[in-house]
Amino acid sequence: MSELLTPSQTVGPYFSMRLPWPEGPYVVPEGTPGAITIYGRLLDGAGEPIPDGLIETWQADPAGRFAHPADPRGPVPDGDLGFRGFGRAPTGHDGTWKIVTLKPGPLPFGDGRTEAPHLDVSVFSRGMLDRSVTRIYFPDEAAANEADPVLSVVPADRRATLVAVPAGENLLRFDIRMQGENETVFFDL
Amino acid sequence: MTVSEQGLIVPDSGKLDLPEYMKPQPGNHPPLDSPAYKSTALRHPKQPLVLLPQRLTEVTGPLLGDGLITMADADLTTQHAGEPQGQRIIVFGQVRDSGGRPVPDTLVEIWQTNAAGRYRHSREHHPAPLDPNFDGIGRAITDQGGRYRFITIQPGSYPWGNHYNAWRPAHIHFSLFGRAFTQRLVTQMYFPGDPLLPYDPIYNSVTDEAAKLRMIAEFSMDDTQPEWALAYRFDIVLRGRNQTIFEEPHE
Numbered sequence: 462m463s464e465l466l467t468p469s470q471t472v473g474p475y476f477s478m479r480l481p482w483p484e485g486p487y488v489v490p491e492g493t494p495g496a497i498t499i500y501g502r503l504l505d506g507a508g509e510p511i512p513d514g515l516i517e518t519w520q521a522d523p524a525g526r527f528a529h530p531a532d533p534r535g536p537v538p539d540g541d542l543g544f545r546g547f548g549r550a551p552t553g554h555d556g557t558w559k560i561v562t563l564k565p566g567p568l569p570f571g572d573g574r575t576e577a578p579h580l581d582v583s584v585f586s587r588g589m590l591d592r593s594v595t596r597i598y599f600p601d602e603a604a605a606n607e608a609d610p611v612l613s614v615v616p617a618d619r620r621a622t623l624v625a626v627p628a629g630e631n632l633l634r635f636d637i638r639m640q641g642e643n644e645t646v647f648f649d650l
Numbered sequence: 651m652t653v654s655e656q657g658l659i660v661p662d663s664g665k666l667d668l669p670e671y672m673k674p675q676p677g678n679h680p681p682l683d684s685p686a687y688k689s690t691a692l693r694h695p696k697q698p699l700v701l702l703p704q705r706l707t708e709v710t711g712p713l714l715g716d717g718l719i720t721m722a723d724a725d726l727t728t729q730h731a732g733e734p735q736g737q738r739i740i741v742f743g744q745v746r747d748s749g750g751r752p753v754p755d756t757l758v759e760i761w762q763t764n765a766a767g768r769y770r771h772s773r774e775h776h777p778a779p780l781d782p783n784f785d786g787i788g789r790a791i792t793d794q795g796g797r798y799r800f801i802t803i804q805p806g807s808y809p810w811g812n813h814y815n816a817w818r819p820a821h822i823h824f825s826l827f828g829r830a831f832t833q834r835l836v837t838q839m840y841f842p843g844d845p846l847l848p849y850d851p852i853y854n855s856v857t858d859e860a861a862k863l864r865m866i867a868e869f870s871m872d873d874t875q876p877e878w879a880l881a882y883r884f885d886i887v888l889r890g891r892n893q894t895i896f897e898e899p900h901e
Binding site: 463465475479528545567570586592 | 678682691692693695696697699761786864
């Protein structure tokens with residue numbers, strides 16, 4: 462017996478009344494040793510910025526752990542408590558968003574293979590009746606990305622849309638294109 | 651906990667036993683390309699989606715504890731010195747998964763217009779009055795039975811320019827996390843008998859008629875409080891897990 466789900470609806474243009482939190486973009490506090498900033502633009506099918514979007518990220522800690530009961534590897538040691546795992550950032554008038562985080566560790570996939578370091582991403586905006594889900598991979602992980610069980614089923618000519626681009630010291634850029642040339646790969650979860 | 655030859659942390663058993671969340675039925679969620687809602691045109695993916703297996707990142711998710719929340723967050727009528735204008739209502743319900751399990755300790759965030767149909771937002775230009783005593787934002791954490799409860803004001807309808815004479819039915823926006831990235835949901839709660847529902851492309855973007863009704867709250871005379879407030883029940887159903895033979899049967 463399985464009930465119907467409550468359907469998804471758009472966040473609309475006014476979610477910024479409630480959803481952004483001052484600390485939302487900070488998966489770790491600013492100034493945390495090893496912190497990286499990931500930023501990018503959210504663009505529509507005409508290449509125009511989406512100024513009323515919301516980006517959420519979820520990821521493992523640098524050791525590849527989740528402070529969550531569904532992780533069968535047990536509780537995370539206390540030292541990792543400053544790490545939130547979750548980021549939430551609204552887009553600005555030019556479609557730009559950013560988060561400050563630590564690079565996640567690799568993860569066991571369960572069949573002997575290894576998932577390369579990645580963040581799961583939810584994209585919300587006015588005009589989106591449901592979230593779109595994508596992933597951010599890291600440019601300094603070429604070998605791990607090559608072996609990643611998720612990236613390896615993405616058509617080869619589209620994989621680059623899931624890999625962030627180096628943009629300076631501790632700085633990565635990840636643009637999200639909803640449509641058009643280099644449309645970002647989105648997932649059916 | 652064990653560290654593998656590759657330096658990965660793996661379970662002691664060597665096996666990665668993870669829950670699996672069931673896929674929504676076709677038509678349960680709206681299509682991202684919904685031409686009657688014009689803003690979907692340039693904001694939906696056109697390339698085919700790629701199947702994402704549910705592994706560690708997908709079956710875990712932020713567990714946002716009550717450090718964020720104070721009691722006042724769930725009462726939208728007491729956030730200012732004076733009381734807001736409008737019909738006071740209680741909006742309550744249960745968050746559960748599609749297998750009937752309550753979802754405890756999960757953050758519920760809401761936002762809405764005031765009684766006149768006006769949002770407190772800088773980009774809002776509807777010529778209806780702001781209410782100095784109403785912000786229209788709330789949050790709550792579900793209890794052990796998955797229950798939440800807000801006290802607020804009946805929101806109004808407002809024009810939105812999607813087409814000629816377009817008016818949104820009164821609604822309250824809801825955002826939910828559940829217990830896993832897979833369960834994340836943003837939706838809207840509508841009111842029973844709203845005459846604008848048949849005309850609204852956002853509500854009608856959901857093609858399954860039974861699923862659509864899930865978004866309409868139920869008026870509850872039993873929970874209506876004499877001399878004080880009307881009550882609406884709005885249960886929210888998130889994706890549930892496939893049952894395994896090890897789990898107890900449940901209602």
